[in-house]
Amino acid sequence: MDTYDVAVVGCGPVGLTLARLLAMKGLRVAAIDPNRLVCHHPRATHLDDETMRLLQTLGAQDMEHRFLRQTAWTLHREDGRAFLQQMLPEEESDQGWRTDYQFHQPDFESRLRGLLAADAGVDLWFGWTVSAIEQDDTAVRLTLLDRSTGAETTLTAGYAVGSDGANSFVRQAMNAEVEDLHGTQRSLIIDIHPFEHPAQLPADSGFILCQGKRPVTYLPIFPPMLRFEFMLLDEDDAAELERPQSVYELLSRWLEPGSYRIMRTDTYQWHARLVRGWRSGRLLLAGDAAHQMPPMLGQGMCSGLRDAANLAWKLAAVVKAESPSALLDTYESERAPHVRPYIEESARQSNLIEALGTGAVPEPNGTRTIETFRPLLGPGLVT
Structure with a gap:
């Protein structure tokens, strides 16, 4: 023992x-x-x-x-216009490092x-x-x-x-x-290794595109790896969407089939x-x-x-x-x-x-910039 x-x-x-x-x-x-x-x-x-x-x-x-x-994080309407953005500082913070990395x-x-x-x-x-x-x-x-x-x-x-x-x-x-x-959703996670970085996708910032019934999150991980997360509805068939043909269709807006290696397709439930x-x-x-x-x-x-x-x-x-x-x-x-x-x-x-x-709420007007927030510790050693 x-x-x-x-x-x-x-x-x-x-x-x-x-x-x-x-x-x-x-x-x-x-x-x-x-x-x-x-x-x-x-x-x-x-x-x-x-x-x-x-x-x-x-x-x-x-x-x-x-x-x-990482330099920025943006939420876009379906037509691509930004309505919420967070610009990430390039200088070091009070911790002695950049504020955000992938x-x-x-x-x-x-x-x-x-x-x-x-x-x-x-x-x-x-x-x-x-x-x-x-x-x-x-x-x-x-x-x-x-x-x-x-x-x-x-x-x-x-x-x-x-x-x-x-x-x-x-x-x-x-x-x-x-x-x-109360924040439960399913997402189809697709990680890829593109043979060349797609010209229409940013290399050092991420975004969420609130499109139709399947909003998509884009994240560069570390070159050359990229991640896409498609938010799924209850009626979506996860097993079908995880198939390579579905992946090619979902990513066709940005990449041609054959221009990347699919590293992962998984459905994950967030809570x-x-x-x-x-x-x-x-x-x-x-x-x-x-x-x-x-x-x-x-x-x-x-x-x-x-x-x-x-x-x-x-x-x-x-x-x-x-x-x-x-x-x-x-x-x-x-x-x-x-x-x-x-x-x-x-x-x-x-x-x-x-x-x-899903159209349950109207699209917001204009573009709002948000700042990073840092919550305080609760009572413990110091009340």
Whole structure:
């Protein structure tokens, strides 16, 4: 039986960041993830200046040259006229980095996995899934199953953090309540590798085109990769739209078939949800396990990384007996009020875009420019 200070269950960007921060504090960490290798297609695509500063803390700031510096974000009417725009500053923010970047998630995860592999205080349980969790006043016991061999083992940890995504096993074990903030839509996600960048599409800015019944989001990821997200209605047949012929038709406005490689076609359902109760004894939640939001603000992963930054030093202080365990209760009280405005605003924009596409609301007049907003932390260490 292996014993750790903290077991991190789920090692996407949030879990990897949390494990790295804990190890840097001198804790013994189990990093557990069902995937032996990094998923080869991107899921998240956006990070901000606060995220870059966190990468600097992790020792991975040199990846910035592999990130696309984003310059603008615009919402368009069906005829192409803009009605909402956000111009992103080219100068560095107070965090010492640009405010918005697009990135390729597999590279991001690969770098963080490598940093963990080189750390003697971390054991990588990649290819293992957690099948059972029990806790008492002194420890958490996790039963792990090797996905390739069927072998089973048990780990013990002082604490366990579920950063295991929207369908979190740890959250289910905690029986945590989930608040629905009403922003559920389906999107067909198409990632492509064009052989040449299409001249009619911007190379460093994204947009949403509120067209007909199927609004489309365009995002350059990192050259040459591009993403298109088509918002689907209830009656849309996702399986049919995921077929290559449908993809060629959907993208024909911008690209000729044969001018690109299709990397991914998946239908994803977005939700706007916030968990109540991020801690239950020695179990905690982070990232999508604690909150989910539509992609309109690009703050889903960024919010999860803020969770990791807030939680890591508090867990380290408690494990080292430098602070009482009550310190961990300030984690949710600070983070939940900060992430809620992002969820609510992304849900509002998502619902607006859907309504515009279906004609449920009239098109707005003129063009409005919006500024980036930064919610405040909730009461915690400082009230």
